[in-house]
Amino acid sequence: MAREPELAARQAHRAEIRSRWLLSAPALIIIFVAAVGPLFVMLAYSVMVRGDYGDVRFGEFSSEGWFNVFFQRDIFDDTITYADAHLSIFWRSIRLSLITTVSTLILGFPTAYFIATRPRHTREVWVFLITIPFWTNLLIRTFAMQEVIRNEGVVNTLLQALGVIDQPIQILYTDWAILFGMVYVYLPLMVLPLYASMERLDFRLVEAGYDLYAGRFAVLRRIILPLVKPGLVAGSILVFIPSLGAYVTPRVLGGGKNMMLGNLIELQFGAGRNWPLGAALSITLMVIVMVALLFYVRNASRSGATGHG
Amino acid sequence: MARYFDVKRQTGFATIAIVTFVLLYLPIAILVIYAFNEGESLANWEGFSLRWFVAAANNDAVKQAAWRSLVIAAFAATFATIAATMAALATTRTRRYRGLTFKYAMINQPLMVPEIVTAVALLIVFSQVKVWTGYSGLGYLILAHTAFCIPFAYLPVRARLENMDLALESAAADLYATPWKTFRRITLPLLQPGIVAGFMLAFVISLDDVVITEFVKSGGQDTLPTYMLGQLRRVITPEVNAIATLFLALSVLIVTAFFFINRQKA
Amino acid sequence: MPEPLRVNERRVAVEARNISKVFGTGEHALRALDDVSVGIAENEFFTLLGPSGCGKTTLLRLIAGFEFPTSGAILLGGEDIATLPPYKRPVNTVFQSYALFPHLTVAQNVSFGLEMLGKPRGEIEARVAEMLKLMRMEQLANRRTDQISGGQAQRVALARALAPAPKVLLLDEPLSALDYKLRKEMQLELKRMQAETGITFIFVTHDQEEALTMSDRVAVMSAGKILQVGSPRDIYDRPAERFVADFIGETNYLAGTVQGVDGGRAEVLLKTGGRISASYSEGMTPSGEVTLVVRPEHARAVEGAADLSGAVEDIVYFGTDTHIHTRLDDGSAFTVRQQNSRNAVLPFARGDRIGIVVGDDAAQVLRD
Known part of the structure; x- marks a missing residue:
């Protein structure tokens, strides 16, 4: 009789876990069917033989897809060389993403700080002003940037009118255009997490810093920066990852030639008709993203353990 | 004039912030302004006119794409919100149990994989399924959109649940409400702002999607964003600006509503 | 059933x-x-x-x-x-x-x-x-x-x-x-x-x-x-245990040895010298070394010798009453709380030796 309540409690607990699985089933199934599962199919595709008109030959396996990510075989003498075209696109993607991250940081950090130091009632308005572009269609924002940097766009027209230049500067369809576009499009993703951690910043700590003879820069470097580091890391990750996988922005602003990884992947599923290579490239991109995320998770858990003391 | 020392001031930060805001809004402003241009060019201002809005409104392709966008967003947001609300109920306010981390990882998975990767993976799977089943309707798009909308709908519902006082449901149970009645009368009404917010987020996210839609859609299934993407390859007239402006207005409207709902219930 | x-x-x-x-x-x-x-x-x-x-x-x-x-x-x-x-x-x-x-x-x-x-x-x-x-x-x-x-x-x-x-x-x-x-x-x-x-x-x-x-x-x-x-x-x-005595109100503790038990009361020889009679809770028979509790307001500070004697360490005025902190001869602390009135003046000051009277039914033997 004494065990009876405990038994009832354990049964109740088990029933609760079961109902929790039932409740989460629809979300889990949808995501498995339309997001996670296809990734496994793609993994399988990456090791199959390419079909002549796209697709693959089922059941015929080949390492050709993965081989082609990094190497190429000369059509005439079968010599193997590095796939320079691919590697340069990898390199461009990583380089542009890093520069984008740093640029958004340079613009975003002071902006987030500015918002966080406004009086409470106006602060909401500033946050709102950041949120609006964040939720505005990415394609529209890219298109807006295109209009600004076109040869006949505002920038060139203005510079010509001022007599700074005679001929319009070709910005569109260069790496610069992609960079401008990505900075413009991903800037809110940097500001919002930075703001979130700055909003919680205890300015009595800043006062304590000044009290202990720190100058403005010392306070920024020794007190503010370490305290908002979680937001800084989160913002950087939130900008870096979509930059790396960017597709729309380089397609619209980079034209056909200045490809990034996303466009290279699309090419394999379109004109390239090399699905195994496209699948292998996709997985490679995903792995790079996962590594970046892992770095973030480790960083976040570490700062979580030491922070909020 | 003597300036008092301001502990919050950092040299140059305010200037950079203002520059940032100008940079954020200037391109959008230009885009909107040229939507009202009388002329056909995006370079010269030839006077105010609504002709491009009229043109967009009379363009069947635009109307169909817009309608399709709304239909997909409505279905996807509804399904995603229901699934996400159930998942949020299943994953909050509990001790850790086996599989909880797995659930978190699954629900947030669409946020962690680059869109282009999911897009081509879906292309691979759905193109095969289309061959097998012969069905090539909007179902694929709705399913794909539902999946990536779930984490967005999940976020505000979960936040709302975690901030909810557990004692409220205890109190209801104490006052003779069965678990179902407690849910109907207490939990659900209190959750409602989070659910509405989740639905709106999901709706906007679905409406905005380009990449996944571009790869999953069958022929003649353009949504407004993929239609615009197609147009950008051609000679652009201010009609695109007009479409973008209308789209923008809709997004701003939803986000504003979201902002106020969230603030009011904070 | x-x-x-x-x-x-x-x-x-x-x-x-x-x-x-x-x-x-x-x-x-x-x-x-x-x-x-x-x-x-x-x-x-x-x-x-x-x-x-x-x-x-x-x-x-x-x-x-x-x-x-x-x-x-x-x-x-x-x-x-x-x-x-x-x-x-x-x-x-x-x-x-x-x-x-x-x-x-x-x-x-x-x-x-x-x-x-x-x-x-x-x-x-x-x-x-x-x-x-x-x-x-x-x-x-x-x-x-x-x-x-x-x-x-x-x-x-x-x-x-x-x-x-x-x-x-x-x-x-x-x-x-x-x-x-x-x-x-x-x-x-x-x-x-x-x-x-x-x-x-x-x-x-x-x-x-x-x-x-x-x-x-x-x-x-x-x-x-x-x-x-x-x-x-x-x-x-009548707190039965030290925790209860501690948790509720202020308390003095006195160490002593039980000399005899009679009619629900124990005769205790205190470590500081002197004997007092103390009550104890039902179901226990006190014997050997015990601890007694005495509430500060159940004791009285007097000039000259009494049940206990010690030196005044501090006198703290609280409005309604005054706390007299003393150090007993065995080195333990003992506090007495005395009601104030407008014309009463304490006849001793810090450092003076005083006696402490423990009331008739003021001490309780703790269960240990």
């Missing part, structure tokens, strides 16, 4: 029988309640008193049905309810945070329990009106619960819990969020409410003063066990 138990000739409303509650398992296991047995009489104002983490709230939650006991039985009117869910128990709770439903009005909060019980519309309306009147909240019936003050929220929580006329009302530190003055008011109000409704109140608090002023009986808890159950007077004047 458990027999109906009686406490002080009253029928028992709630009984906890050998209740243990363990949270978690393995090395993280926490024994919140350890073989607790207690009976609470009908129409009693019963208080569970103890520091945070002593298990008092856990015991309350077990009675309400929010937790299941690991072992043991909870009897309500003689029936074991340990496995019933909360919505099947005729027991209502006033929560520490009040837990008022924020989306419902004051009246809707009060009627909630009645609606869930499926009472007819007319009866619900009449009962809600009655409860609001009892709480003097008629004007606030249609207010939202976030538009009322803390004191009013407290009353709504009480009205909501009392409306279904439960057999037992559980109150989980309901006054802790109120400021001092309001708390005093509500203490009286709660007493009045309990007397008027005749419902058994089980009240949880960590505030000893609250426990002493409001309760018929108090159970002092520590580390998952009930150490002593008794009337406030018993608990204060």
